[in-house]
Amino acid sequence: MKILVVLRMIPDSAGELELTSDGRGIDREWLDFQLNDFDDHALEEAILLKEAAGATVVAVAIGEGSNRVLQMAVARGADEAIALEAEGDGMIDSRAIAGSIVALARSKAADLVLCGVQSTEDLFGQLVPYAGALLSWPHVSGSSRLGADGSALRVTQERGGGIAATYEIALPAVIGVQTASKAPRYVSGSKLREASKTAIGKAPSEPAGFERSAEIVALRLPGQRGTGENLGDNPENVAERLANILAAKGFAGV
Amino acid sequence: MRIVACTEGSFGKLEPLSLEMITAARAAGTAGDEVVAFFAGQDPEPAIASLGVADRLIAASAGNSQLIAADPYARLLADAVAAEEPGLVLVPYSANGLDVAGDLAARTGWPLVSYVNEIIRDDDRLTVVAQVYGGKILAECSVPLPAILMINPGAFAEAERRDVDASKVQHRDAAAIVAEGKVRLIGVDVPSYDSVDLTTAERIVCVGRGIGDEASIDIARGLADILGAEIAGSRPVVDSGWLPKARQVGKSGQKVKPKLYLALGVSGAPEHLEGMSKSDLIIAVNTDPKAPIFNVAHFGATCDLFDLVANLSERLQAASSR
Structure with missing residues (x-):
């Protein structure tokens, strides 16, 4: 089995986001970029499948810091690393990169494409259904467990409310991973140093061929809609206020 | 214009966000627009008993499957969209919707905006407000029609529940599409609350x-x-x-x-x-x-x-x- 796993570098969600002067993008100059959390789980699921059933794992990364994350992927067990050319330096738009992922899935003769179920930048749709529909492969988003069974895949999907459905899917397929079967592993510094010697291939951007798309008119920061009270940043003061509030509302005795 | 509002339900219940999709469709529409609710599931009765605020209901049901996977749901929806030729399709942001919206967008080539909170109609375009970066940024987008929007749960109020008139329900038998699909349901786990609820x-x-x-x-x-x-x-x-x-x-x-x-x-x-x-x-x-x-x-x-x-x-x- 050959698995293509997609790794997208996105702005650190804990960081402060500021808008560009034209108001159509976020200022990326001082941002930290990190691997999309769901893609990290997709990578782990790919490596777990390789260990359980035997597979070749091709990691393809896009965005700022791709080379670093590809070395990490190789250190964790990926067999091949490819940096995908990004168009422009803005959001990683899953609708736009779907064409490149489809081209790579075909050229690498992948049986399975894994990527995170969503990213914070997929405003114009998620990669999994785009890639699945463009390839005419079945796709399932939101997996929490994956197992290979010959030419079929067994996928457990989180449906909300704690309900989980398990499907059998004929390969080839595209799966959007929400949670890997096991938490993503850590890799040692020595493995990372070893992996840094791996050659990183390059893949050009390919259009997905959509003629019409929505476009961003303006970005804005949400106003604080909450009317909540700010108790400040001094832990002792906050604790005192909270103890009183909890007591007043009947949640603690005073 | 015709607006198709996707709804979901299983285990004899219609998901409340289905009723939110009808409200969102009304918000996007103007007088004279027709709102067609689309349902696909094992049992259409909860949809028929709830979605009367829509002008019509297309109810695809597959008695042979507890849940309808996104793969057959998307194929049934694509058939309905080909027949109805809507100007707008609304899909809830749910586990199912994540697969369905992008699938339909890829097959039709129509624009798609995800995580939508607000819709403003402007003749043959929409202006929508969507959440990005985990809700830290709001994106105002211009959307040419026809288009697909994935709507955030809770962004629109639930429409009033009432029966759909029997004459306004079009039944579709989905059993064959579910049975021949490449995604086969083999089990459903409902959480047990032995220790904590x-x-x-x-x-x-x-x-x-x-x-x-x-x-x-x-x-x-x-x-x-x-x-x-x-x-x-x-x-x-x-x-x-x-x-x-x-x-x-x-x-x-x-x-x-x-x-x-x-x-x-x-x-x-x-x-x-x-x-x-x-x-x-x-x-x-x-x-x-x-x-x-x-x-x-x-x-x-x-x-x-x-x-x-x-x-x-x-x-x-x-x-x-x-």
């Missing part, structure tokens, strides 16, 4: 990514014990294996409405807020003053959560032993 808990202490590591959860658990609260976690905490799945709050976990919800190190992604924003009293502690959790919190603090929990636990214990 967060949906009935009156007090919840929820830890998020900000708790840092597994060992630190004990500190939060100590405070939960003092308060008589259940301990819960956001998705990253449960994904890391620090708390069991039954204790997850949010879109892919439980939707809760306790009297007290204390969020420690929870940023408040839209998927988390969906599961807890209706709690009676929400107290949030997060060092990031821009964390979206503060949009729903009644009381918020930006101090170090460990210092706070230690100090607060001490005060509450001292008070109770007095």
